Amino acid sequence: MKCSEFLQELTNYLDGVLDARTKSELEDHLAWCHNCYVVCDTTKKTIEIYRHPQPDELPDDLRTRLRSAIMSKCQAHKRSGGENV
Numbered sequence: 001m002k003c004s005e006f007l008q009e010l011t012n013y014l015d016g017v018l019d020a021r022t023k024s025e026l027e028d029h030l031a032w033c034h035n036c037y038v039v040c041d042t043t044k045k046t047i048e049i050y051r052h053p054q055p056d057e058l059p060d061d062l063r064t065r066l067r068s069a070i071m072s073k074c075q076a077h078k079r080s081g082g083e084n085v
Helices: 003-015 018-031 032-050 059-077
Strands: none
Touching: 003 018, 003 032, 018 032
């Protein structure tokens, strides 16, 4: 299977409406073709995000580190007189 053939069937693959043989061929292609794997995986993840639009809660430690990083950037920006940091 060529990448162009894979891409033509991607929607059907993700929708789960392929016959067993075609599905197997696509999965064989995904096993060795990194580019198509990335396209497929990214598309799947994008669909999941739109199906479940509620953001996940950040773990407390990550929230704290992110807040600290933002505050440091803001303070550095103020110290530099408002220039881009």
